[in-house]
Amino acid sequence: MAIYGFIGTGNMGSAMARAARRALSGQEILLANRTPAKAEALARELDCRVGSNADVAQEADYIFLGVKPQMMAEMLAGIAPVLAQRKSRFILVSLAAGLTMSRLQELAGGNYPVMRILPNTPAAIGAGMVFYTMGPDISDAEAHDFLDTMSGAGRFAPLPEHLIDAGSSVAGCGPAFAAMFLEALADGGVACGLSRADARTFAAQMMLGTAQLALTSNQHTGALKDAVCSPGGSTIQGVRVLEEAGFRGAVMDAVIAAWEKSADLGK
Known part of the structure; x- marks a missing residue:
């Protein structure tokens, strides 16, 4: 059972959590937010679990980074020690514009597997346009399982990393x-x-x-x-x-x- 963990339950994080819940049980979804009450409210809506950033970093197989780009460095610094101690494989899934996969690895403190996705708000109702780019160490099976699980968000389109922000400027903004x-x-x-x-x-x-x-x-x-x-x-x-x-x-x-x-x- 793969665990999908969400750090940040703002508009994009909550949209993707709702999409994940269409395919996963509540036990397979873990939410965290800087304001715990916000994550707790979404957890009640989705009948899923809630915890801290560290809980997500420790337990989730797919760790969604749903904080603003300006807040990413501070958030990743907070969970970096937990990530460094993990023995099991995990994938960082960034929802942030502008931050490259290499920069995310640098901020997280390790050469961890990373994928970037840039959704838009209609993903909350299954009508989103979601761009994605997979890091070189993401296997075909992992990519397939992820895209299948998250298909409830809407239409997915692969883009090379140097174009993903251009795509989001059209469909994300x-x-x-x-x-x-x-x-x-x-x-x-x-x-x-x-x-x-x-x-x-x-x-x-x-x-x-x-x-x-x-x-x-x-x-x-x-x-x-x-x-x-x-x-x-x-x-x-x-x-x-x-x-x-x-x-x-x-x-x-x-x-x-x-x-x-x-x-x-x-x-």
Whole structure:
């Protein structure tokens, strides 16, 4: 029985713990958090175990490092003595942007097996986009078992380590950008007379359907846009206004800014 331990039960840690619980029993999941009450609340929800960082470091076969990059050094320094004394094999699973596998090994104080995953918040409901890169000493069997266990988080895609932060800048940061767009669409609907609740529902369902259409139709997104823009119609006028406001350029700049910040976090 492999134990999946989570150090940090914030948005990403809790999302991945929920995904793990879809495949594992509560006894196979161990949670820890700087604020114990937060881990205890999630443990009650998932009917799993709760402990300290040291408990996770001592017992878990997969040790999820779900703290912010700026807090990683302090947290790993705290569990490094426990890791150094372990006789059984374990794998460090980092959820942190910017920190390379070699840097994580340095902070943990040993040449331990490491994998990096960068999920997004929709993983909490099984609709996530999760990027991963495996260290060279992760076996094919370990990688397969891990991906099978965590498949409840959503779609997984391998990326080489030098691209994983770029992927996360699109899909990891993207939910914030998408939520801003949804909010703006709903505001526009309210300005046109819709109720707030209706406008939000209409906008969210539209985005969900459009995303599903993009994934299943294999059409270029430009073609999906063109299919809605009738000659002399209302949609093309809306597109014109977005273009005049620099919509696409602003979105591209947001992704690049997020990617550059991830690079800074690793320094």
